[in-house]
Amino acid sequence: MALIVLWDIDHTLIDNAGVSKEIYGAAFEAVAQRRPSGPAVTEGRTDRLIMREMFDRDGLARPGWDTVQAALEAAGSERFEELQRRGSALPGVRDALTALADEPGIISSVLTGNIAPNARLKLAAFELDGLVDLSVGAYGADHLERAALVAVARDRIHRAYAVPAGTPVALVGDTPRDVEAALTSGVQIIAVASGVHAAHALHEAGADVVLPDLINTGVLLSHFSRISGTQS
Known part of the structure; x- marks a missing residue:
């Protein structure tokens, strides 16, 4: 076919197993130098939209995408073993x-x-x-x-x-x-x-x-x- x-x-x-939301939270903290006010809202959104909404919700200026993407990649890499352990x-x-x-x-x-x-x-x-x-x-x-x-x-x-x-x-x-x-x-x-x-x-x-x-x-x-x- x-x-x-x-x-x-x-x-x-x-x-x-919740690792995704931890990645978004960690990426936000790495860029904003503070914890987000709440967890990321995902439900099929793109990473671009998820992170934009997190910064908007907390009343912060939107950082450049390259900065956000690098933080997301680093946060994901750091949680690889955790994902293996908890996820499936x-x-x-x-x-x-x-x-x-x-x-x-x-x-x-x-x-x-x-x-x-x-x-x-x-x-x-x-x-x-x-x-x-x-x-x-x-x-x-x-x-x-x-x-x-x-x-x-x-x-x-x-x-x-x-x-x-x-x-x-x-x-x-x-x-x-x-x-x-x-x-x-x-x-x-x-x-x-x-x-x-x-x-x-x-x-x-x-x-x-x-x-x-x-x-x-x-x-x-x-x-x-x-x-x-x-x-x-």
Whole structure:
């Protein structure tokens, strides 16, 4: 089948066990030289937007993005072992990624709000990084809004692979922002109720397909076959 699959990371592929919010808090403190007034609000936001909102909420001037990105990368690197200790790959994820990696014609990458170094780190913590092509993913440094990342990933994939312009795209994610990104960009969404958002909230956001988890690889592959137009 010919298909591009773009995976969200946090709460779709891995459980970060709260380490992500610790990364944002530490990055904020490193730049602002004071603790934030509260935890980061994530829920599918990009790192650019998360950090901007933290500085705005605390009434501080927005620092340059290069400074913020360096602080995020340092905070992530410092917490790699903590992520390994507390977090985990979600059930079924390794089998699902492996199945796609072995499927001819499928390009499997990520569309995530994380900056690229932290995305790689989160997947490497559970030995998932070799199962997707991270070089063509879209990341939280690429744009403020998640929906704009679809075009970024598409462009990188089309430049790296000889795929037809009309190759279908499927996003897999756990938040209404993932659903919005897909619908806004005219691509397919497979929502997974493995994060904080229940299935009904994902349906209400516009997702036709909502899975409870990624345990059933056969069901997942069936949805991908339908999206690619190869299902009999």
